[in-house]
Amino acid sequence: MFKNPKYMYGASTRSIYITLNFGEFVLKKLVEFENEVALINGLTDEKLFYGEIAQEAMNIAVSLIRFGVKKGDVIAISSENRREFWSTLIGIICAGAIATTINLSYSKDELTHVMNIAKPKFIFASPFSYKQHSKNYKSLKFLEKIILYGDENQPNTLSYNDIAKPVSAHTGTGFENVRYDDFQCVEVAGQIDTAFILYSSGTTGLPKGVMITHLNLLAACTPPFEMPPQRSLSITPWFHSMGLISTLSGFLRGKLTIYLPKFDVDTYFKTVEKYQISQLSVVPAMLTALSKAQGKYDTSSVVEIYSGAAPLYEETAISCKKMFPNVVAILQGYGLTECTLALTFNMNFDKMGSVGNVVENVILKVVNPETREALGPNQEGEICAKGLVVMKGYLNKDRRDDFDDEGFFRTGDLGYYDDEGCFYIVDRLKELIKFKGYQVPPAEIEAVLLQHNGIREAAVVGLPDLAAGELPLAFVVLQPGAKLSEKEIQDYVAERLSNPKHLRGGVRFINEIPKNPTGKILRKELRKMVGAVKSKI
Template sequence: MLKNPLYQYGSPDLQLPVNLNFSEFILNKLVEFKEKTIVNGLTNETITYGEIAQQSINLAVSLSKLGVGKGQTVAICSENRSEFWSAVIGSISTGAVFTTINMMYTKHEITHVADISKPKYIICSPLAYKMHEKAFRSLNYVQKIIVFGDDKPPNTVSFNELVARSVRFQEFQVADVDGTKDTLFVLYSSGTTGLPKGVMLTHLNVLISSCSKGIETPSPVKYLIVTPWFHTMGLMGTLLYLSCGRDIVYLPKFEMELYLKCIEKYKITRLQVVPPMLVALVKYPGQHDLSSVEMIYSGAAPVRKDTLEAVGKKFPNAKSVLQGYGMTETTLAATRDNDECSQPKLGGVGKVVSGAVVKALSDSFHFKVVDPKTRKPLGPDQPGEICVKGGIVMKGYVGKDRREDFDEEGFFRTGDIGYYDQDGYFFIVDRLKELIKYKGYQVPPAEIEAVLLQHPGVRDAGVVGVPHAGAGEVPRAFVAVQPGASVTAEELQKFVAERLSNPKHLRGGVSFVPEIPKNPSGKILRRQLKAMSNQSKL
């Protein structure tokens, strides 16, 4: 058999533990790096990896006595806080499936995702309990609600009491699993085009993501994380850093001044951001010592050239902004720049990550780009739908036939439009379902947004297609204006028309809004923008 020359293959250079059990793997890593710390940058509360490991095994034993085990699901709903990781690792050590619930969800959204995974146990922070008690209580399959902190609300279980027992690490054994088949996490797709779907990730999926090569240089590093841990980027990214033994500082939420003060106070060397956060950071006028930052990791969307140029001024010792491309369905990153990439390609998202070569499993992780209509593979510099296959690709969606989302070769159809160049470097153009169809032309909203963001009066922008009797769809922009700026719709329409071809002009008009709706990873929620438009035919 020969490799297909039109496919892009990841490196097979990857070491995995013999026992494909992520719970066992991460507990061993926590013990190996037991002196490393996770610090709350808001309160300075510190917990060591060793303390997380001890709390995890204590919790696992307590949960098993409550009846938690294989075939059951445990959920967490909490802001970033010190107990989060022992809750995750303790729960999965019982063999249970673990799922996360977005703190910002409404009752309707909580019911929707909970109905997918049907957790019998929910672990939550006091704040989450206060916000969502009625929603949690309305779920008839939930048997117990476990609450962090010293207070114990009526009819709940105290997390502190569950971790109070003392179990020796040498005497503890995680539950047996089939790492290639058993679901470890049920997470939820971003919901940019509809209600979230339940993504099933196996122990093997997460092991491969956590063992990938080229993630870090050998030098000591300290991360600042503000991405919510209930979201894939925060959850999987932090598990990766835990497995590498990195010191971590986290914040419960993003506040500009506090974020910059944390960099200065803790001498942070690595930042994990999404592009809107990076744009806000480089535009912020405050004076802080940010010289400790050596590297910035960005995901969810491409970073613009002017932002990259501004990074050098704001962070004088930052070597580069490394970008990547991934989704919940690929566990974390599917392509990325590595730390040796001092000059990433503008607008690109790196090369295919390492895959797993495990006998009797699928072949290495690899990509193909296909024509959306004919499904034929395309060569370099030819945009098409990106399809992925390999060890980090999800098991499937809960309750959905795999054949709806995977092709006959077993490739997952991402719905993203992109291409790779002669060097195998990937570039993302747009979402297939988000392309605006104007008189037969396919118009990428992201391209118009990038132009709008070049206007000095525009703070943020989102573009969607709106119905048009003669053209099918035309682009409409939603714009958040810079504080103190005065911008008109006509001015922005002219600005775009001078820079983009005719099909990309803003014939649908411009609407001014306080904020562009986005999910926690920074992706624009275009379905909300569509709902905000009047949907009238022009």
């Protein structure tokens, strides 16, 4: 009956669409903004209007029903960021089916793993995806149809154009556009019916299928207050929760988003100049690369930068201010795929290192990882979450494995909140380096390494050691033309951090830090490299 004084409670100001049908709600908004431009491809300048997305989504939904798709069937999308993605996604959920988005960087084994989790009935694939994985797709017995984007025809596949657009240019046959006034989404029970199956990043193990409900999406995407429209630039893959949910949220406000299919520093800056971008959505690895760029660009239009998916170091944010002189705020949030998008968000520029306060309709607590006792301010522990954005659970996995007795999801992230309720992320619990009983956060050492002008990228893992347990080992990518020795880097860290955090495991120089598409360091790949011979510079 009473609130726990050690829990942090978000406000309850958000209004939710009454039918709890996300497909119905997003389609309504697309039609409302039908004459506005939703997306522009920054490379080709191709425009996509809201009305086009809505029309093709309805056509796809009707086509899927005609193909025999039933409520609860799973349909996959495997594509880079391209125009067909959104009408496909929205069409799937309007048909009452479940959309699952596939990471294009998956290896054959990883792809087989996630496809066997969700067992999609159909897959929509870009030509690039089909070329990479067609043999794998055709080997899956549960996959009945492959639907290709683009103008190329392939044997035993269907064309997106034939099911999404009236009167196909290929065949001269087709159908009439579905009218919005005649269309009705398949009914769903929004609190329990799954809309998306997304995948955990798999940075420490194989990805798990995250079940996101219609209610989760409504809670995450519906803004709690009016937000001024900004012209934003996005590079985040749409198959990942950050790109997926943030873009859908923008659709509900009629926002114009410029997107790029892949990240390149020079192209990125030139796109900012060309389109006078006012808002950037980035991951910290991108900010690091941008802040160390050598060229001169006009970035005066940028006033806001939003960062997510990984910790944003204060030093990176400060150096980025020099590159974007008119930025009012560089803000970050904290969230997980399992929590649809964000659990906290920082609106206070004075607290640069914080991920902010709890968002609406969410409760967070910090607990002792051993005793599970709730902790108070400035005490580090595991962050646990409960609320409208928290997933239904992992597909084919017992919910009790990941939720505690109070229904809180155990995030596996180590952090704390201060006296003002602002949260700070320390590191992943599973990624802490255990040195002689001390718990060493790799992120803290990485933050120091990135302050060095000669270091472009850095990642730290534990090197197994019989006496100490683990020794901090750094993988380093140098700036072009920089020359640093292993000892110089070790001394640099030793001067700035306490004894347990010194690089006793050494330094290894590599050409690139392995990351997933959202900028998270793939430490499991680095651990595979730990046994390799030390590289010399």
